[in-house]
Amino acid sequence: MNRTEMPPIKDALHFDLRLKPYDYYELHNGVPVYAIHAGAQEVLQLELVFYAGNFYEPQKGVAAATNFLLKNGTQHRSAFQINEDFEYYGAYCNRACYNETAVISLHTLSKHTEKLLPVLEDMISNSTMPEEELLIYKQNSIQRLTVNLKKSEFVADRLINGYLYGTAHPYGMSSMPLDIEAISLEKICAFYEKYYQTGQCAIFVAGHLPTNLMELLNRFLGGLKLSKPSFTTPNIQPSPAATKKYRVENDAQGVQGAIRIATPFPNRHHPDFKKVMVLNTVFGGFFGSRLMSNIREEKGYTYGIYSYLQNHIATTAWMISTEAGKDVSEAAIAEVYHEMLKLQSEPVGAEELMLVKNYMLGSILGDLDGPFHMISRWKNIILNGVDASYFDESIRVIKSISPEELQQLAVQYLQPEKFYELVVV
């Protein structure tokens, strides 16, 4: 046996990567249901996606507060009872507010689905938005925010988004304690009525699905005044900042700098998007990337450094993010630019590119494992309004992209002068 020689591998280029198709239904009220029935465990994940994100709010913080308060009291149940109803069955009901959408999700053993759908129905139709609950929400959100504002990473993320999109754009907006204080109950109630009670909704469900799931969904949600989403959002133009470089002191005692380097980038509909996903992986998208190898594994400036394309729908940004020792922050930034220029000036080596392709394909193969992962990919495709062939096309791009194409993309997009640069200590 020769330990110096790698055992033969099946090249990931030969993997047959397919995303299992979803089943599609519409409820009586037109709400679309995307379903994946798979998996050995008798569990289920149900997501109700409402077009009720920050894009639609009349005042900062209203969308998030409304989403939060969905679980805090209805005409039939107190906040405690809602929680008790889910938790008695070992189920989890979460809610989350994003930019375009806001979600109510349920994770449960499949056998309890019928017991829990009435609670979801109640939350969507009969929430009372109690003032007392809003006061507690405000107080606790403000407290959490004051702790987060002490963290340089948190502050850096808010600032860089403000530079990229402008602080009036939902992607660049962030709340201060006074904004949370000012959230109005009337606006919450109006928002609830318009965007939840009579809102646009799509349902994504995956796991071991009960045979009568559609009947159940229709019984509890099909009669509500919901409608099928148009899957489009209002067009709000970003207004990026004019100044490119920033140094901010947040904590005089800080021992690390939170570094963010970013540039605006088009969304998934742009023909270069899938190709840049490969270039990004080479650059800073995984543990073996150029940035990680140089700045962590070679220099030891940081515990970790990554680059990524933000997961936005309307338009997005290419971001490099790391926390580095205060005394080596500037050196780390210089290395980031150095790596950009290197990608512009030399084509990626054949072996490195093969490694990245295999890594990406292997990682997608692993990520297709299990019903929750599959539905999450479909949800992304549907909410971004890209073609159903998007997944297959991404695979084709990864398998076929050449070093010359990558170099061309680096020349076009990885120009240091196009990037915002921020250090928060």
Add this chain to the structure above:
Amino acid sequence: MHPDNSTPMAVVDVIYDVGARDEDPEKTGFAHLFEHLMFGGSQHIPVYDEPLQMAGGENNAFTTNDLTNYYCQLPAENLETAFWLESDRMLSLKFSKKSLEVQRKVVCEEFKEHYINKPYGDVWHIIREMAYTTHPYRWMTIGKNLKHIEEATLDDVKAFFRKHYNPSNAILVVAGNVTTEQVRRLSEKWFESIEPGNKVQHLIPDEPAQPAPKRKTVYADVPLDAFYKVWHIYPRRDQRYYVTDLITEILSGGGSSRLFQRLVKEQKLFSQIECYHFGSHDPGLLVIEGKLVKGVSPEEAEKAVMEEISFLKENGITEVELEKVKNKTESAMAFEDMSLMNRASSLAMYELLGDANLINTELLKYQSVTRNDILLISNEIFREENSSTLYYLSKQKS
């Protein structure tokens, strides 16, 4: 091994029976630093990550106070690559000076990122030192201080490797789209020739029963006052461990739990409150921690927490509450088992505890817990002399 042919993937998980509790008190943080070095190349393979990525795989590792776990996931067709890599680094590391130098820096940055440059980042250093006088749970996995990491030498690295990184102190789990025959053949081919080494006996002093309560107040540059109280609990293999786990669920597992409902929602003393336990192999700690609403004094907050505890000690819990936390446990386990990686590492952990079959019997142990057990064990744990209390207060107002 755990075959599952519904997935295209395979997982290889190796646990070494060494954690921060095995460290010299003067060289803490070493087990974790060493974990970093395991990626710095082995005797026949210059870098660990690259061949794995070439085979379409991903990997990571973590160190706890009890163990060090390395895991990778890759397309099942390429399983042998993982055997090749894992066996070579068990056979011998490269012991590169450069790797040690760089990883010392990386770990120092990790230390700063998580424990210095973060509000409340040093809380667990303080509490562990308070609660433990003797047992090495006295320090955190990352180490007592940066100095211990900076001073690690290549000789330390070599000695540590020889002692702990060998078949006698390792557990290998292979899961996914694989067959018994294939795993047996690959295990024999790649691992059988490695010197077994000696099984290391953990020479770990027991923590003596705590005779009196401990208290401490610290002022720090944080925006909110925080309250922490911990009690000594039971080892992982003790049946009372399961009772304790359910007690923490009763107190703070979700929006209908007691502490959240009473102290956050009704009395509005805390903006957040949590109850959990360490889950460690040797006797760990049960923790109640929370951030105080501005204007609430820590004494007032503590009094309210202790009223809830007294209520539990006197009245126990209802049948419905017990049913709820058992349902929750069943559901949590089902969700956890969805991931192949989780199943593989659970198997390895249970085997380290002495029996891989625990994976099949855990739920029964939770289901056998009675209301009376909860009452009894609450009274055993929640004794003031068994506790340590920390007020971690904002400097800004003092």
